[in-house]
Each structure stands twice: as C-alpha cells, then as structure tokens.
Amino acid sequence: MLKAELVVAADQESAMAFAGGQSSISKPVMMLDGDSHKALLYGAFQTKTPLKQCDKIKNCPRKFKDGQATYIADGGLGLFPFGVVDTRFSERGRQGRLIQLISQSKSIMGYGIDERTALMIGIDDSREIPLRMEVIGENGVSIFDLSEVEKDKGFENSILSVRSHYLTDEDKLFLETTK
Structure with missing residues (x-):
C-alpha cells in the first residue's frame, strides 16, 4: 500500500494562514491581528483584508477599533x-x-x-484515534477547548468554562475526528 506524506512548515505569523477547511472538530477561521486587551473589550472583527494601520490612512471600517482582534471567517x-x-x-x-x-x-x-516551538500533526485514518499532535521545541503550545463554553448574559464579551491545556516538548495529544 502506498502511503503519502506531506510536510508543511511555517514560522511565526505565516502559520496562522494554515487554518481553514472543514472538520468535525472546529470551524477554523484565520487570525489576522489585534491584542488581547482590545479583543476582550470590543470582541473580534471579521474582515476580508488586514486592517493594520488603517487609522493612519483613514480607511478603517466604521465599527473597527484600532488594535481590535481581526479575522477572516473563511480561513x-x-x-x-x-x-x-x-x-x-x-x-x-x-x-x-x-x-x-x-x-x-x-x-x-x-x-x-509559542516562539521556537512547533506543533506536529499526524493523521492516520487506519487508527482508532486518527489525529495525533506532538509538540517539539523550547517552549509550548496552549490548546483551548470551547466545546462547553458558557456566556454571562450580563457581560457582552464574557466567556466561561474554557478548557485549557499547555503541552511542552514531546507531549502528545490524540483527538477523535469524524468526517
């Protein structure tokens, strides 16, 4: 049986462009920019193009706040x-x-x-749990699971019940997927 493998690598912000496609695990979108403080204050802003420094050339969308988290919905x-x-x-x-x-x-x-860290992905449909992730590098990878997220109705941007994991060098995570 012929087994095909594909190795794809990216450094820093270009890794964010890998997101997208269809999966039963998530509806991936592509992160573009922004900081945590503004994301928590104003939420995330959906756009089709990066909005970096749009305030300087005065072409920001009406409801966009400088520094707000931005993303592309189609990944x-x-x-x-x-x-x-x-x-x-x-x-x-x-x-x-x-x-x-x-x-x-x-x-x-x-x-x-994190910087100087990689998240290696392996997919093998012949296994009971087909998706394997492994961390290699100096630092780690934070993984957030919002499958059971709750919101506080009194606060617009509140997010409760987030599961989080931090994996470091040689740690592995196995995820079940359905197509």
Missing part, C-alpha cells in the same frame, strides 16, 4: 482544519484574543504556538 490555506491558530503566543500574551476569537467565530478549538 486561510485550509491545511489545518482543526481550529484557530495563533503564534508568538505566550510571549505576547495572546490568550484573550485567541479565546475571544474562538468563541465569537463559533469555532471550538484554538492552538497558541
């Missing part, structure tokens, strides 16, 4: 259909923006990859 390249990807994660304190974006976009899973 990026479609190579990682298992959730939203964010990079330089712990170093830049991006937990709030990733959790807010997962919640607002109705995704389920999010992966925050």
Whole structure:
C-alpha cells in the first residue's frame, strides 16, 4: 500500500494562514491581528483584508477599533482544519484574543504556538484515534477547548468554562475526528 506524506512548515505569523477547511472538530477561521486587551473589550472583527494601520490612512471600517482582534471567517490555506491558530503566543500574551476569537467565530478549538516551538500533526485514518499532535521545541503550545463554553448574559464579551491545556516538548495529544 502506498502511503503519502506531506510536510508543511511555517514560522511565526505565516502559520496562522494554515487554518481553514472543514472538520468535525472546529470551524477554523484565520487570525489576522489585534491584542488581547482590545479583543476582550470590543470582541473580534471579521474582515476580508488586514486592517493594520488603517487609522493612519483613514480607511478603517466604521465599527473597527484600532488594535481590535481581526479575522477572516473563511480561513486561510485550509491545511489545518482543526481550529484557530495563533503564534508568538505566550510571549505576547495572546490568550484573550485567541479565546475571544474562538468563541465569537463559533469555532471550538484554538492552538497558541509559542516562539521556537512547533506543533506536529499526524493523521492516520487506519487508527482508532486518527489525529495525533506532538509538540517539539523550547517552549509550548496552549490548546483551548470551547466545546462547553458558557456566556454571562450580563457581560457582552464574557466567556466561561474554557478548557485549557499547555503541552511542552514531546507531549502528545490524540483527538477523535469524524468526517
């Protein structure tokens, strides 16, 4: 039996472009920009193009706030259909923006990859649990599961009951998927 393998790698923000495609695990969107503080204050803003420095050239959309988290709803390249990807994660304190974006976009899973760290993905449909993830590198990967998320009706951007995991070098995660 011929077995095909594909190796795809990206560094820093370009890894966020891997998101997209269809999966039973999540509805992946592509993170573009923003910071945690503004994401928690104003939510995430859906756009078709990056809005960096739109305030300087005075072409920002009406409801957009500078620094607000932005995303593309249709995802990026479609190579990682298992959730939203964010990079330089712990170093830049991006937990709030990733959790807010997962919640607002109705995704389920999010992966925050730290600098000098990789999240290796293996898919083998012949196994009982076909999706395997492994962390390699100096730091770690934060994984957020919002499958049982709750909202506080009194606060517009509140998010409760988020499961989180932090995996470091050689840690593995196995996920069941259905097509």
